[in-house]
Amino acid sequence: MPLTKPPPLFILVIGLGVFLYHGCTTTPRPIDRSHGYPIGFVERGMASWYGPGFHGNKTANGERYDMHKLTAAHRTLPLGSLAVVHSLTSGRHITVRINDRGPFAKGRILDLSLAGAQALGMVGNGTDQVELRVVGYNSRPEGMGELRVQVGSFADLQNARVLFAQIQRDFSDGRIVQVDLPEGRRYRVQIGRFATEQQAQMAAVGLDQKYSVQSFVVRDDG
Template identity: 40%
Template structure:
């Protein structure tokens, strides 16, 4: 018990926070995931990433469904699914046979079909002229995360190993339930707060605690939360 208490004190100090405005929508934390018996490990950043292979596309069957990023899939937006690139990464997709190019944002995981490297939205596929054939050989070049500056548009590689991390303990459709959990958590943990998330069809209230400045400390804090009775808590990057 003394050891656990000491560990708890360390994490409260290491991940202490000062009052601030509600955090922005998280990009997520690249944990390994499993699909059809295969494990996939998202990469920590998109800097220097290129890849050649087969692109496919997905449309009406998935239109309106939730993507891996939490967004609702819009087949008419310029988005894509990739197995390992950080969610939120903008990529250039160049068709190899005619050099046509598009820029899309990765907001989903897939395609989980052997030999295919990216699933484009319907509009992305239409821009590349591959809706009819269904597939095309392409080259992907990661651009990073899009930022607007005074000089125009720029792209910055996403790095998940440094920055601000917090921990999601629960999510509720009822705000009162979220506030009750927040009040309970703030008796033990720092920075207990509620973040509304509009999924499109309904609003969820995400309950989060803690704040760390590096991924190594965040991994330890996540394990501390599990030992403290919150095994489903997970890291999110702000």
Template identity: 40%
Template sequence: MVTFSAPVRCPCPHSAPLALFVISCLLLALASAGCGHKAPKPPPHIALPGKKKAGSSGKIPATQRPYVVKGVTYVPIPSAKGYRERGVASWYGEPFHGRHTSNGEIYNMYGDTAAHKTLPMGTILLVRNLDNGRSSVVRINDRGPFVRERIIDLSYTKARELGVVARGTARVEIVALEEAGERPQASMAASPGPAPPSRPQAPAATRPQPRKSPVPDFDRGNFFVQVGAFEHLEEARTRARSFARLGRDVVIQQYPAAGMNLYRVLVFASHSLREARKYEAHMRESGYRYTLLLAR
């Protein structure tokens, strides 16, 4: 015979709280086991490896990126402002004529370009031969020369102007006159260039007169064309006299450039900006490739 009896209650007064404590511990353990595979998040100021910050991938022109030649790393400088350097110049010609330069242009040994290891592409340089005093202007469009102590590789034409072709090298000083992508008013220099054209295509200029009252027309003013800039005053005077003999009004103005004083020769073009631009174009066609149009 089976009999049933009522459940026996634990006389311990703390049995209920103890059971709740045990159940809470079990639930906590289960919760910990369920999320144990998740790694703690790093502090917000520490970036995870392999990830880049937004907006940090700014593009750098290929010609401004570091490059390696014969195990040597060259790092192009961001600006040519105030750049001056002395060293050995060389030149390169026939084997490279018609090939691509570092900036993608086709190399022309008869052009007015040069190669430098680190200057920005497009930089305009005044190159002076320290042995014979000759000077000329070049534009950087290539990298090199990768020979110790050499600082610039000239085109054949520029090397011939400076008297470098026969010897192959010469001691020179280079001075940055114009940064890449810029064209400041007082920044160009030129070696003794072609004779001034005997028959200017632009109408004969009249002597500039001071304006009595401002004219609300941007086409009006006193416009000059810079036809050269020289280290020595006498060279500037020689250039100025050649234009003065043609009846042109000429001004010689001294200005600083990269820590040195140059004398620029300004030829009055016209009171009209439109006519002055025509005269500037005419001067370029006549062989003055580095003319600048200025307003005074």
């Protein structure tokens, strides 16, 4: 029996099905480092949490830190980003709003509130391997802020000045930022104003090699 030609409607349905299938299996768009973070940005790494010592302190976006709300600190994600955080240990996941800057420790990508840490079951351990995925972004009139490289943080101002003087040989655009933390006052040495994270990361690698430091990229919202 000869094959009959499928009707146009049949072809349309099959084509639509193929389109939807491929659309559901595409990977998230990579970060657009010139314009910010698109929805779908994914990052994996170590998360920590911060609680009672910071409760009530002003966060980077100007509001008071409430350890009982689902918020988090990230060094470069635009403030106002919404991210789903998935624990690679427990399998639990939560949605948090980025309203602060941190963690200021090498090798960590996220500082969760106490509520977030409790929801993921990581309070006892203090840290956890997580995957975060940006699912929304509420832009601010102030914009996203400038990218800098933090080279060091010191309790002694003189030590910060010594490192700052050395770094200035390579970067004239730098500063020492004073911050008051629950554990005491700190002086952070930061350099540069970078247009993209790629440029900032390259500068950080060079500084680490030349000065034996552990620098990382931060976003300046002030």
